[in-house]
Amino acid sequence: MQIVTVASKAYSDQRPGTSGLRKSVVTFQQEHYLENFVQSLFDVLDGYVGKTLILGGDGRFFNLTAIQVIIRMAVAAGFGRIVVGHDGLLSTPAASHLIRKNKAFGGIILSASHNPGGPDGDLGIKFNTANGGPAQEALTEAIFQHSLKIAHYHFADIPEVPLDCIDQHSFGHTIIDVVDPVADYAQLMQELFDFSAIKSLIDNGFQVCFDAMHAITGPYAKKILGEQLGINQENLLNCEPKADFGGGHPDPNLTYAHELAERMLSDTAPDFGAASDGDGDRNMILGRQCFVNPSDSLAVIAANATLIPAYKNGLSGVARSMPTSAAIDVVAKQLGIDCYETPTGWKFFGNLLDANKITLCGEESFGTGSNHVREKDGIWAVLCWLNIVAVKKQSVSEILLAHWQRFGKHVYTRHDYQGVETTSAKNLVEHLLNNLINLSDKQFDNYTIKTADEFSYTDPIDGSISEHQGIRLLFKNGARIIFRLSGTGTSGATLRVYIEDYCTDSNQYNENTQSYLKPLIHIADKIAGIKMHTGMKIPTVIT
Ligand code: G1P
Ligand code: ZN
Numbered sequence: 001m002q003i004v005t006v007a008s009k010a011y012s013d014q015r016p017g018t019s020g021l022r023k024s025v026v027t028f029q030q031e032h033y034l035e036n037f038v039q040s041l042f043d044v045l046d047g048y049v050g051k052t053l054i055l056g057g058d059g060r061f062f063n064l065t066a067i068q069v070i071i072r073m074a075v076a077a078g079f080g081r082i083v084v085g086h087d088g089l090l091s092t093p094a095a096s097h098l099i100r101k102n103k104a105f106g107g108i109i110l111s112a113s114h115n116p117g118g119p120d121g122d123l124g125i126k127f128n129t130a131n132g133g134p135a136q137e138a139l140t141e142a143i144f145q146h147s148l149k150i151a152h153y154h155f156a157d158i159p160e161v162p163l164d165c166i167d168q169h170s171f172g173h174t175i176i177d178v179v180d181p182v183a184d185y186a187q188l189m190q191e192l193f194d195f196s197a198i199k200s201l202i203d204n205g206f207q208v209c210f211d212a213m214h215a216i217t218g219p220y221a222k223k224i225l226g227e228q229l230g231i232n233q234e235n236l237l238n239c240e241p242k243a244d245f246g247g248g249h250p251d252p253n254l255t256y257a258h259e260l261a262e263r264m265l266s267d268t269a270p271d272f273g274a275a276s277d278g279d280g281d282r283n284m285i286l287g288r289q290c291f292v293n294p295s296d297s298l299a300v301i302a303a304n305a306t307l308i309p310a311y312k313n314g315l316s317g318v319a320r321s322m323p324t325s326a327a328i329d330v331v332a333k334q335l336g337i338d339c340y341e342t343p344t345g346w347k348f349f350g351n352l353l354d355a356n357k358i359t360l361c362g363e364e365s366f367g368t369g370s371n372h373v374r375e376k377d378g379i380w381a382v383l384c385w386l387n388i389v390a391v392k393k394q395s396v397s398e399i400l401l402a403h404w405q406r407f408g409k410h411v412y413t414r415h416d417y418q419g420v421e422t423t424s425a426k427n428l429v430e431h432l433l434n435n436l437i438n439l440s441d442k443q444f445d446n447y448t449i450k451t452a453d454e455f456s457y458t459d460p461i462d463g464s465i466s467e468h469q470g471i472r473l474l475f476k477n478g479a480r481i482i483f484r485l486s487g488t489g490t491s492g493a494t495l496r497v498y499i500e501d502y503c504t505d506s507n508q509y510n511e512n513t514q515s516y517l518k519p520l521i522h523i524a525d526k527i528a529g530i531k532m533h534t535g536m537k538i539p540t541v542i543t
Helices: 033-044 063-077 092-101 137-147 183-192 195-203 217-228 258-265 294-303 327-335 346-354 378-392 396-407 422-439 518-528 530-534
Strands: 003-007 021-024 052-057 081-089 106-110 122-128 152-156 167-171 174-179 208-211 272-276 283-287 290-292 317-321 338-342 360-363 367-370 409-420 447-454 471-475 480-485 493-503
Touching (some): 033 122, 063 106, 063 122, 092 183, 092 378, 183 378, 283 294, 294 317, 294 327, 294 360, 294 367, 317 346, 338 346, 409 422, 409 530, 422 480, 422 493, 480 518, 493 518, 493 530, 518 530
Parallel strands (some): 052 106, 317 360
Antiparallel strands (some): 003 152, 021 122, 283 290, 409 493, 447 471, 471 480
């Protein structure tokens, strides 16, 4: 086996964002682009020779091409074993589990999560470390710095590895195992949840509908929800992974999972609906004519966690990303456990999970997870809800209402302004930052600002500091408005505005969220000049 060294030229745009390096497919197709990033990764890592690498992706366009490139480079780098998903498929949480189970050095996951796929869509590459979680900022920054000066990369001159059958191959000192992407993960789910309680719920006529959005969770849903739990095939929608996600946008929210949303909001809706995203780490939970806000979903799971076998002894603590609503904080307070507030992005939960400071964590962006892996996990969240419903024998809306009656309701929305011109977005942020000092104690309608600041996080485990993590307007009555720019977009800028108010008047629990939050939505525009800076009258997406 020959190792070939190729002279390359560096690119200047390979800084990973909120979740790995995410770019258009066209960007990745540039000469040496993928190879440079992978070689930069291998060059800054240390101690992987002879160790195991987990490799797979969400099946989008370019997934298989990229996997073959990475196999050739990982063989050249001297990995001892490469575990690849059959057909190059692995959901993000399943990859995290395989890293942990195989005590691997780490894993490479190819995905642009919920971004569209296909030749005109996006691709991404993430590296996860030995704990199964996304690489921390210090590592991603080192990769980026290296990528700026990389001059060559190495690959092993080996034939394409057939990924369409489960088999073992060997090249030089490297063994390549092509594995079933679902089996180990399905086994883990069986260990965590009461499958027989969920199965009897379904056998007794509880109707569940799941939408895989033509993305990675299709095979997982067929096996776990279909074969093992007995959900009808016709209620498992879009379960064939497609390279372009069937032309859709694999983001589980009411806008993009519209087929499911229409079903669940109709008069003949099933009892329970759920969807997952491109790489299987996000989830949306719906009841009959009932949408569960992701921040509420996290709080409900935490409040009822002891009903689930894996968490029957209680939670060590919980965490949420800063823009996620404070619903979980109220639950934590009642449970007498710590609640941590981290910057946006799953990588910030890793240290807290590893140190057993927290058991559950989540983000408003349809991400929920626990210490079972080091990624958020869509199918896991669905099973949490089904397990809770099976034990409580209540509908989703009854569970939600009872939760609000006990803890109060955090009325919550996120407004996204996509495709904003980068300079305009930067101007908006700069203008806001310059004004923060003048905002304390200012009153707007019935809301008075308590604190106006830029969020900065000091990791309680390793002391690392992450600055510039979003602008917070915290009001005296508990309401919040948060502004931040997305770190996952691939063109222009996306402004995210998170708006939240705390309500304890049960007569208002059924009020429309946008109307309830109208005064705060106005205040957000008044303070930040959203319309003026973006030139947009309304948000592109509201969740
Ligand atoms: C978005 C979400 C964030 C999530 C990330 C990866 O990042 O807001 O919560 O962790 O996708 O799924 P953003 O585009 O806001 O930087
Ligand atoms: Zn995702």
